[in-house]
Amino acid sequence: MARILQCVPNFSEGRNKEVIEAIVDEVRKVDEVKLLDYSSDKDHNRTVVTFIGEPERVLEAAFNACKKASELIDMTKHIGEHPRMGATDVIPLIPISDITEEYAIEMSKKLGKRIGEELNIPVYLYEKSASAPHRENLAKIRKGQYEGMAEKLKEEEWAPDFGPNELNIKAGVTAVGARMPLVAFNVNLDTDDLSIAKKISKAVRGSSGGFAYCKALGIEIKERNIVQVSMNMVDYTKTPLYRVFDMIEREANRYGVNVIGSEIIGLVPMNALIDCTNYYLKVEDFDESQILEKRIFE
Amino acid sequence: MARILQCVPNFSEGRNKEVIEAIVDEVRKVDEVKLLDYSSDKDHNRTVVTFIGEPERVLEAAFNACKKASELIDMTKHIGEHPRMGATDVIPLIPISDITEEYAIEMSKKLGKRIGEELNIPVYLYEKSASAPHRENLAKIRKGQYEGMAEKLKEEEWAPDFGPNELNIKAGVTAVGARMPLVAFNVNLDTDDLSIAKKISKAVRGSSGGFAYCKALGIEIKERNIVQVSMNMVDYTKTPLYRVFDMIEREANRYGVNVIGSEIIGLVPMNALIDCTNYYLKVEDFDESQILEKRIFE
Incomplete structure (x- = not known):
């Protein structure tokens, strides 16, 4: 590649x-x-x-x-x-x-x-x-x-x-x-209470004390009757998706609310996703060159 | 790609x-x-x-x-x-x-x-x-x-x-x-008790009632003083890595043991990893074509 x-x-x-x-x-x-x-x-x-x-x-x-x-x-x-x-x-x-x-x-x-x-x-x-x-x-x-x-x-x-x-x-x-690639990443909550999405957004975004490379906004998804933490991850190498996701889950639990899904909008670099796998599976010493697809046009 | x-x-x-x-x-x-x-x-x-x-x-x-x-x-x-x-x-x-x-x-x-x-x-x-x-x-x-x-x-x-x-x-x-690609996937446990790795291997491998496309063996990693569930995942599209990982974690907890890490040995198809990200982040409607690297030589 x-x-x-x-x-x-x-x-x-x-x-x-x-x-x-x-x-x-x-x-x-x-x-x-x-x-x-x-x-x-x-x-x-x-x-x-x-x-x-x-x-x-x-x-x-x-x-x-x-x-x-x-x-x-x-x-x-x-x-x-x-x-x-x-x-x-x-x-x-x-x-x-x-x-x-x-x-x-x-x-x-x-x-x-x-x-x-x-x-x-x-x-x-x-x-x-x-x-x-x-x-x-x-x-x-x-x-x-x-x-x-x-x-x-x-x-x-x-x-x-x-x-x-x-x-x-x-x-x-x-x-x-x-600049680093921007990843548009949204997390959906099983409530229609916008104030909860707003509180969580405030907790995770850098500008209000949260993660440095995360921009977040609480919005309503009216057709699904839910709310969403809508984010721009502006440097996934420093503020990884999984860390923000886990924090949103924790904060949501505090309000008795669950994360019901997430969305990645548009293009995303492979590594932003692979990093998540390595985190959740606790992978030791993984090297990107182990990914078959990375070898084909090297 | x-x-x-x-x-x-x-x-x-x-x-x-x-x-x-x-x-x-x-x-x-x-x-x-x-x-x-x-x-x-x-x-x-x-x-x-x-x-x-x-x-x-x-x-x-x-x-x-x-x-x-x-x-x-x-x-x-x-x-x-x-x-x-x-x-x-x-x-x-x-x-x-x-x-x-x-x-x-x-x-x-x-x-x-x-x-x-x-x-x-x-x-x-x-x-x-x-x-x-x-x-x-x-x-x-x-x-x-x-x-x-x-x-x-x-x-x-x-x-x-x-x-x-x-x-x-x-x-x-x-x-x-x-045949499907084989993924060599090992999960490390914080114990030196080989019998626990063997019991967990038996629980997850297809041949003894576990996951159909998982072959597993309990082995000792002597230089680290730990044991390992050493696996060949012979069809990750049907038996995904994350499902087996989560099950191993559950079984380990039963014995008061923790998963301390995992290893992916050799080459692995990108999708075997992306599937894990989608699972843990609960991603809705992700399409592989959103991965930037997939677009370059399409």
Whole structure:
């Protein structure tokens, strides 16, 4: 299976199909890269593309798509509801299989440098790749949006990590950074009492004292007459699914409530699941390379 | 990741390196097939080859290796400690990913037919592919070994499934069949009392009334001063690892003993592990295609 890097760039075009296809084609063209999905939102006027593959090839696809976007999208004319600052607004790189967070960070710097130098676009490193704490959060980087970037780039604390200190009028500014894969994980409770789901969510989420890499919200599932702890696990390597699941079960018991099921929404890295097996079966010394499927394309 | 079939043929040559390499080369040569391992035993005078890949290509590799073995191995001169009946003694086909047991059976019949017709070798279908219950067990098919096969093939109940009713003097007889992947799974207990491991093994293994597809043995791990329930899980789709693990934990508690860990030895199909995660996290409606790694080479 070899090393897999995921890339989920966001482009500031969600209406013109020709432009969208031309950008996505740049991903399709690259060998050893697999386009998983792309979806456009007309109100946001924005397209999100998802692809995975061999890390260096993924970088090539990301650069080519970014180059194409810089040629076909004119930010001076862009209108859309979603905050944005560039034709290629943001390029997250996500380590999936057999690569470290550090390696993904290194790749993001390589990509950012190339975009800055070859396309003459100011690039901010964000999230795990950020060069300073105030640059970790994408929303803070993007504050002021495209229209405010010419001024922002002149501020010392907002000097770009790569590329010129001046706005690229047509292509704007791009953020590049490594982040961990996000796992959407929901746990269902056999009660219709929303306050219980809310209390448990508060107990498990990092922002209110719970697990650092867990975001949680209590919601109602009206058609089933139950409530749910709806979560985004933003780094399963540090806050594993099983630990949060067990804690929710404990907290639920306190209210005389049971966990009746869980849901994993969308794509999930294999290791997020294998980690659970190893925990519950108390597996000693398991090596991923023992998984047959991991051997086929190594 | 696409569909994966595994093949683990056994050849009656474990000493002559040139012959062994020539046979293994037939596997190496085939595209979309990955050679995982091959190991020879001089006393047994036998080589076991393990490879996986796209099902039709795996069949091609198996046939070519079998053909090469029929050309280079002369069974009239074979001496070895392991029971054997042919140059290619046995070819197990094992469904690993995105293929059913039924499909693996179908593949085994296709391969057996081709070996019988093109190489003029009598072929018995065994295990899940067996054409009658008395032919399921390989040991029963092989009873009498190469030297007894000329006579055995004449018996009505031992007529071959494919190929001639007469022994192929040089290449002998070959068994082909589908079987499920075997998972070697051990559970460690915090006691040095072997009788407890033996009692628990008896409780969980199919042959003494336990789980149908579990073989179990109580053994001592002297260097750790503990005992172990050592198991072969011969069909994890029907007897899942988590069910046996939970039962062992329950039985152990009865004797005031705890499970301190488990071991998965050698290769394991991803699904045998994912099934455990789905069980313990009570995951509703999970689809394998949600696993990112499964998407890359689909």
